[in-house]
Amino acid sequence: MIAQNRKLATIHDSTLIVAVDIASQKHVARAINWRGHILGEPLIFDNRLEGFEVFLQYVRVVLVNPFHVKQTKEFVDNSPTKNDRKDALVIGKLIKDGHFVIPTWPQGDFAELRGLVHLRYQLMKNLQRLHARIRRWLDQYFPEFLDVFPDWESKTALVSLRLFPLPQDVCAYTPEELVRLWREHGVQRAVGLSRARQLRASAERSIGLTQGLHAARLALRFWLQEYDLLQQQLNELEQAIGELLQRIPGAAEMMSIPGVSEMTVAGFLAETGDLRQYRDWRQIRKLAGLNIVENQSGKHVGKTRISKRGRARLRALLYRCVFVLVAKNAEFRTLHRYYTKERPNPLKPKQSLVALCCRLIRLLYVLGTRKIRLRRPAECPNLRNPLRRQVSSPRVRNAPDGVTNALIRSRSFMHAESRYFNPFGLRPCLGANVASSLDRLDEGMWWAQDSVRYGRVAARENRGGRGTA
Numbered sequence: 001m002i003a004q005n006r007k008l009a010t011i012h013d014s015t016l017i018v019a020v021d022i023a024s025q026k027h028v029a030r031a032i033n034w035r036g037h038i039l040g041e042p043l044i045f046d047n048r049l050e051g052f053e054v055f056l057q058y059v060r061v062v063l064v065n066p067f068h069v070k071q072t073k074e075f076v077d078n079s080p081t082k083n084d085r086k087d088a089l090v091i092g093k094l095i096k097d098g099h100f101v102i103p104t105w106p107q108g109d110f111a112e113l114r115g116l117v118h119l120r121y122q123l124m125k126n127l128q129r130l131h132a133r134i135r136r137w138l139d140q141y142f143p144e145f146l147d148v149f150p151d152w153e154s155k156t157a158l159v160s161l162r163l164f165p166l167p168q169d170v171c172a173y174t175p176e177e178l179v180r181l182w183r184e185h186g187v188q189r190a191v192g193l194s195r196a197r198q199l200r201a202s203a204e205r206s207i208g209l210t211q212g213l214h215a216a217r218l219a220l221r222f223w224l225q226e227y228d229l230l231q232q233q234l235n236e237l238e239q240a241i242g243e244l245l246q247r248i249p250g251a252a253e254m255m256s257i258p259g260v261s262e263m264t265v266a267g268f269l270a271e272t273g274d275l276r277q278y279r280d281w282r283q284i285r286k287l288a289g290l291n292i293v294e295n296q297s298g299k300h301v302g303k304t305r306i307s308k309r310g311r312a313r314l315r316a317l318l319y320r321c322v323f324v325l326v327a328k329n330a331e332f333r334t335l336h337r338y339y340t341k342e343r344p345n346p347l348k349p350k351q352s353l354v355a356l357c358c359r360l361i362r363l364l365y366v367l368g369t370r371k372i373r374l375r376r377p378a379e380c381p382n383l384r385n386p387l388r389r390q391v392s393s394p395r396v397r398n399a400p401d402g403v404t405n406a407l408i409r410s411r412s413f414m415h416a417e418s419r420y421f422n423p424f425g426l427r428p429c430l431g432a433n434v435a436s437s438l439d440r441l442d443e444g445m446w447w448a449q450d451s452v453r454y455g456r457v458a459a460r461e462n463r464g465g466r467g468t469a
Helices: 002-009 049-058 066-072 084-096 109-141 155-163 167-171 175-184 193-204 213-245 262-272 281-287 312-328 330-342 349-370 384-390 401-407 432-440
Strands: 017-021 026-032 038-046 445-450 455-460
Touching: 017 084, 026 084, 038 084, 066 084, 109 213, 109 262, 155 175, 155 213, 167 193, 175 193, 213 262, 262 281, 262 312, 262 349, 281 349, 312 330, 312 349, 330 349
Parallel strands: none
Antiparallel strands: 017 026, 026 038, 445 455
16 A cells, blocks of 8 residues: 555646557557546557657656456446457556556666576477477377387487388388497497387387378478477577576575576576565565465455466466475475474465465575575574574474474574575574574564465564563
8 A cells, every 4th residue: 555655646636647558550548637537539549659759758657457457447437348448548547546557677687588588488388399299290100119218309219210210110120220320320328239129029019100101201300300409599598598697696696595497597587677676575476476365255254375466487487496496405395394294284285385485485585685695504503593492482382393494584684794594584694692682683573484374474472471482
């Protein structure tokens, strides 16, 4: 509501609101005053520089969410009618009420990074389509090939598909000749005479199609050439992304998390842009659509869920990354086990992964904005005992030792000599003299993670009541 009031403060009695329903060829503009009165007729102009020059001289550009336009278009005439003139009027009324956002365009390296990452997404989609085509081709003409080579992208399998793709081609060679051809094309180990005999035996018993073989060979050859080109383009693109990340402050520190790859950090920064434009990590959580929404009316309390609004690519990127972290990162694996098995109200596995996505956002935000590298909990010996001694909440007091720091953190506290954070609660790795000062830090306020209801629940402990925090 505070942000809404700031937006409304920019609209006064001398403000002219010009709403534009944008399209690919022609745009429709409507003008209203600060009270919502319609001024003049709709203006239709082409998508050319001449049409925009007049607007940019006098108009401050803001954006309205298209979903908001769809949800409120019946307020104008109590009708589901949709056209460009009505949409422009609805946009103007939403701006009048302060329901708009000020666009921030990526600049410099962040604009380059977004373009490179989006290009990589397109190449990966093309590669996935190509995978499906080649797999379908094998199912049609040589289904037994995958029994010999479960992964057709392996070096030996690719050489075989280029030299003798069909069962008839394989039967034209003896096992010794197959091994010789493999050796001539760079396959020096891992396969030998036994694999060649297995391939020939599978070709002799093949049930693949026997008609249209010339077209089949030609199609597979074209697809393998396209596969080589895509692999070359992806390697070149990933090299360019890696060089660009070296120039972005905080990217190297974000990659210090075990299990977070270079492409994960690149995708995260491409979707969020410069992290310095965010005041809090919760803004990124909302941008990814991972904020909790509730369904409550009177005595009815429905289930809570994530909003799934915002950038779907960012949400999918974080979800895939958490899968890897749960498997390879000891701290995230400990948290996942606690969320799903050891806490009083255990979460479902998918709920736990979503909660860990939020924790990963907070971790990346702190490392990227403060430019500090991550150190393991074993390197912070002064971190665990002071916290466990001071916390009296049953949720935290009964938690296992490995997850105490994941559930509890103090209010913002930084020390001039503190340059590293632990991977759980992002608390600074304090020395003994600094850790002792925690007793004087706002003793009544501690925060516990509760991803089932609201994602973050405040737990205040009163000195004279349930105990001293």
